[in-house]
Amino acid sequence: MVKRKQSPSLNPDIVRTVGLVCIFVLGIALAVMAAVSFFRSVCASSLFTVRTITIAEHIQPLDLPELAKLKNQNLFSVDLTKVEARIHGRYPQLADLRVLRRFPDQIFVTATRRDPFAKVSLDGRLCVIDRAGFMIGAPIEGQESLTLIKGLKRQKVSAGDPIQDDRAKLAVMIITLFHQDKRLSSVGLQSVDVDDLTRIICDLGIEKAAFEVVIDKDNIRTRIKTLSDVLSRGGLDLQQIKYMDLRFGEPILGQKKVKK
Numbered sequence: 473m474v475k476r477k478q479s480p481s482l483n484p485d486i487v488r489t490v491g492l493v494c495i496f497v498l499g500i501a502l503a504v505m506a507a508v509s510f511f512r513s514v515c516a517s518s519l520f521t522v523r524t525i526t527i528a529e530h531i532q533p534l535d536l537p538e539l540a541k542l543k544n545q546n547l548f549s550v551d552l553t554k555v556e557a558r559i560h561g562r563y564p565q566l567a568d569l570r571v572l573r574r575f576p577d578q579i580f581v582t583a584t585r586r587d588p589f590a591k592v593s594l595d596g597r598l599c600v601i602d603r604a605g606f607m608i609g610a611p612i613e614g615q616e617s618l619t620l621i622k623g624l625k626r627q628k629v630s631a632g633d634p635i636q637d638d639r640a641k642l643a644v645m646i647i648t649l650f651h652q653d654k655r656l657s658s659v660g661l662q663s664v665d666v667d668d669l670t671r672i673i674c675d676l677g678i679e680k681a682a683f684e685v686v687i688d689k690d691n692i693r694t695r696i697k698t699l700s701d702v703l704s705r706g707g708l709d710l711q712q713i714k715y716m717d718l719r720f721g722e723p724i725l726g727q728k729k730v731k732k
Contacts, residue, residue, distance in 0.1 A: 519576050519577070520546060520547040520548060520575070520576055520577065521544060521545070521546060521547065521577055522542050522543050522544065522545050522546075522547055522550065522577060522578070522579055523543065523544075523577040523578070524577060524578040524579070525539045525540070525542060525543065525578070525579045525580075525581070526574075526578060526579070526580045526581070527539075527580075527581045527582075528580075528581065528582040528583070530585070531566060531581075531582070531583050531584075531585055534559075534563060534581075535562075536559060536562070536581075538555065538558050538559070539555070539559075539579065539581070542555070542579055547573055547575070547576070547577060547579075548573075550573070550579065552571045552572070552573070555571045555579075556569055556570070556571050559571070559581070560632055561632075564586075564606075564607070564608060564609060564630075564631030564632035565585060565586045565602075565608045565609065565631075566583040566584070566585060566586065567583060567584045567585070567586050567602075567604075567606065568583055568584045569581075569582075569583040570582050570583065586602035586604075586606055586608050587602055587603070588600045588601075588602065588608060588615055588618060589601060589602050589603045589618070589644065589647070590618050590619045590620070590621050590643070590644065590647055591611055591615070591618045591619070591620045591621065592607075592620070592621045592622075592624060592635065592640065593620065593621070593622050593624070594624060594626070594627060594629060594635075595626055595627075595628070597610075598610065598611050598620075599611075599629070600612075600615060600618065601621075601635060601640070601644075603644060603648070604634070605634050605635045605640050605641060605644060606632065606633065606634050606635075607629050607630070607631055607632065607633055607634075607635065608631065609631045617660075619647050619650075619661045619662065619663060619664060620662065620663040620664075621640060621643040621644075621647075621663070621664050621666065622663055622664070622665040622666070622667065623639065623665045623666045623667025623668070624637045624639060624640055624666070625637050625639075639666040639667075639669065640666075642666055642669070642672075642689060642692075643664045643666045645692065646661075646664050646672070646674065646687075646692060646696070647661060647664060649692070649693065649696045650674075650696065653696065653697075653700045655700045655703055655704055656676075656696070656699065656700055656703070659676050659677055659703065659710075660676065660677060660678055661674060661675070661676055662675040662676065662677075662678070662682070663675045669688060669689040670688050670689070671686055671688065671719075672686070672687050672688060672689065673685075673686055674686075674687065677710055680711045681710040681711050683710060683713040683714055683715055683716065684714070684715040684716070685699055685715070685716045685718060686715060686716070686717040686718065686719060687718050687719060688719050695718045695719075698718055698723060699716070699718060699723075702716070702723055711728075712727055712728055713725055713726070713727065713728070714726040714727060714728045
């Protein structure tokens with residue numbers, strides 16, 4: 473008579489462990505479902521209905537009719553990214569724009585204003601940029617005295633976008649150095665032409681006292697300091713100067729032709 477082989481019996485410890493794991497997983501699943509259900513019910517609560525929209529004082533006044541439409545909406549259903557995009561499209565002069573939820577019922581808008589720093593000539597049109605090189609828009613009344621940056625490469629830039637040209641950063645640095653020097657800021661920097669970095673032309677002064685200063689991309693701080701020192705000397709008649717070349721050891725002054 474042939475004996476049947478007995479099937480191996482399951483280890484009780486393994487069975488117990490598997491059972492405990494299954495119970496644990498089931499418990500977690502039930503807890504997650506309960507949490508989701510609770511979260512949905514809380515979100516749907518009238519407690520989280522948008523009742524207040526606050527705009528940071530330092531960026532007021534802003535005309536934002538799209539924000540008024542958010543009132544009475546559920547705070548969690550508001551698409552903050554879409555709201556930010558709409559505000560940015562209307563006000564490109566705002567940087568670091570953030571639209572935030574403030575519980576339980578408030579939308580808060582904050583940003584940093586882009587201050588007009590210079591004008592740039594792009595594709596035959598004038599635009600105003602901030603110190604970081606972001607375009608704000610077309611010049612408006614009161615911005616006539618902003619320095620004009622010329623010689624940038626042709627490009628299509630919309631309001632709120634950065635100027636894609638490293639020469640713009642160089643021009644901004646030159647303008648900044650002029651602003652920081654008391655003597656030079658009183659003379660007035662009309663324009664900076666960075667088309668040729670070996671011959672950067674800065675137009676200074678106004679009307680009869682207007683003249684050109686020529687520098688290059690090397691040792692700009694030293695060149696500007698030299699210019700300040702030269703203009704600080706007594707007996708220099710700016711009306712007689714046509715240009716001043718600072719690219720070499722000693723400044724080279726070109727005189728205007730005397731009309732006979």
